[in-house]
Amino acid sequence: MDSRAIQDTHPKRFSYIEKQNSYIEKKNTDPKNFPDTKKNIDYSNQACDANTKLHNSIIIGGKHVNNRMFLAPMAGLGHVAFRELLAEFGGFGLLFTGMCSAKAVPTENPDHSTVFKWREEELPWLVCQLFGSEPKSMVNAAKRIQREGFFGVDLNFGCCAAAICKKGSGAALLRNQTLSMEIVSRVRDAVSIPLFVKFRTGWENNPDQSAQMAAMFQKSGADALVFHPRVAPDRRARPPKWEHIKYIKNAVSIPVFGNGNIFDENDCKKMLHISGCDGVSIGRMAVAKPWIFAHLNLHSRTPALSDHENDMTVFKTNNNIAISHQPENFTAFQAPNIDSPNIYHYTLSRFITLLLKHHDEKTSIKFFKKFVPYFAAGFKFGHKLSQKLLKCENTDEIRQNIDSLFIPLPETISRPNLNLFS
Numbered sequence: 001m002d003s004r005a006i007q008d009t010h011p012k013r014f015s016y017i018e019k020q021n022s023y024i025e026k027k028n029t030d031p032k033n034f035p036d037t038k039k040n041i042d043y044s045n046q047a048c049d050a051n052t053k054l055h056n057s058i059i060i061g062g063k064h065v066n067n068r069m070f071l072a073p074m075a076g077l078g079h080v081a082f083r084e085l086l087a088e089f090g091g092f093g094l095l096f097t098g099m100c101s102a103k104a105v106p107t108e109n110p111d112h113s114t115v116f117k118w119r120e121e122e123l124p125w126l127v128c129q130l131f132g133s134e135p136k137s138m139v140n141a142a143k144r145i146q147r148e149g150f151f152g153v154d155l156n157f158g159c160c161a162a163a164i165c166k167k168g169s170g171a172a173l174l175r176n177q178t179l180s181m182e183i184v185s186r187v188r189d190a191v192s193i194p195l196f197v198k199f200r201t202g203w204e205n206n207p208d209q210s211a212q213m214a215a216m217f218q219k220s221g222a223d224a225l226v227f228h229p230r231v232a233p234d235r236r237a238r239p240p241k242w243e244h245i246k247y248i249k250n251a252v253s254i255p256v257f258g259n260g261n262i263f264d265e266n267d268c269k270k271m272l273h274i275s276g277c278d279g280v281s282i283g284r285m286a287v288a289k290p291w292i293f294a295h296l297n298l299h300s301r302t303p304a305l306s307d308h309e310n311d312m313t314v315f316k317t318n319n320n321i322a323i324s325h326q327p328e329n330f331t332a333f334q335a336p337n338i339d340s341p342n343i344y345h346y347t348l349s350r351f352i353t354l355l356l357k358h359h360d361e362k363t364s365i366k367f368f369k370k371f372v373p374y375f376a377a378g379f380k381f382g383h384k385l386s387q388k389l390l391k392c393e394n395t396d397e398i399r400q401n402i403d404s405l406f407i408p409l410p411e412t413i414s415r416p417n418l419n420l421f422s
């Protein structure tokens with residue numbers, strides 16, 4: 001019997017999942033847990049279990065995850081240098097790579113690839129996302145991901161970029177239930193690591209159809225779902241319908257993570273409150289504020305910091321404490337307090353250093369320029385900051401501009417400028 005089968009039938013794991021699911025089921029059917037979603041309610045002071053849920057550990061596919069706040073997969077943004085920056089701040093449960101081509105992964109050389117590249121230290125909490133449409137290549141790629149030691153594998157059923165959908169991958173798969181089922185079940189049979197499926201509402205605004213897909217993903221062997229409640233033609237234009245996440249949650253018994261337009265701790269709580277989902281997946285806001293997971297640990301965690309689990313490391317960032325999923329040999333770095341205005345300048349400078357640690361100058365500049373509009377979206381005159389940084393031609397020039405533009409700190413805004421946040 002393989003290790004996965006042992007984990008699945010282990011009585012302790014079974015009773016844990018049953019207990020957890022019946023608890024969540026009760027919450028889901030209690031109308032008081034689903035207030036009118038249109039009202040702009042401040043959820044931070046409400047006695048809802050969202051306050052603690054985000055910080056509770058969770059078992060996914062038989063593996064323990066320290067909390068329920070994940071980095072969403074983002075091609076061109078979620079590369080190894082950015083993930084190292086996030087890891088230095090800590091506070092997340094899992095990190096997801098940007099999507100990797102299933103066809104390329106089996107033969108990809110991490111020393112040369114800019115996408116399929118990682119640090120050994122991050123493997124215990126790193127999930128590799130695959131896109132593709134051929135079951136055989138998805139299987140071969142997933143086997144390599146397991147061999148390399150990743151925490152898990154994630155299948156992309158949500159990308160609506162024309163180049164991806166034209167080849168029948170990403171959200172295009174949501175039009176082909178038979179092929180989707182075949183991909184998930186064949187990957188399931190091939191690997192024992194946790195299997196995630198990330199998907200969106202589909203091509204029509206019909207949450208019942210999405211719920212059917214969710215049930216089908218579970219039946220085919222997925223261990224957890226990440227759901228982005230927008231239809232494919234919307235890309236990221238209209239606000240996501242968080243209330244649709246509830247349909248997914250009600251359709252399956254595996255963990256469901258909600259995704260889309262989470263900008264602060266109140267949004268996390270609101271999404272959990274509205275949908276009953278098990279956790280959140282945060283994309284662009286983690287680029288705008290790479291310390292967001294550490295911040296969420298500090299500001300939305302109600303129980304005493306001392307009651308954290310044994311395998312979490314508490315580390316100090318000057319006078320702040322963040323709790324994170326860190327390896328034993330992790331040494332806290334000397335960052336400013338995450339609530340200090342210096343954090344922006346520090347983060348940009350550190351990011352350039354990490355980019356150059358992992359990539360050549362040309363790739364570093366490319367990745368930096370991809371990052372800039374999202375980071376600048378948090379400032380009142382973000383367009384101007386972004387334009388100036390995007391004009392830089394080398395990393396020395398970038399560093400000089402960071403110094404002149406971010407000391408003193410320009411005016412920040414509480415919600416990101418969505419024009420820069422596309």
Ligand SMILES: Cc1cc2nc3c(=O)[nH]c(=O)nc-3n(C[C@H](O)[C@H](O)[C@H](O)COP(=O)(O)O)c2cc1C
Pocket residue numbers: 072073074075076077097098099129156158159198228236259260261262281282283284285422
């Ligand atoms: C630049 C960029 C690249 C993205 N790449 C991926 C990807 O590779 N795979 C994926 O499933 N989603 C991808 N997404 C979508 C995000 O994972 C996420 O669903 C979306 O940004 C909404 O979440 P957010 O509002 O927290 O950013 C990408 C988003 C952005 C902005």
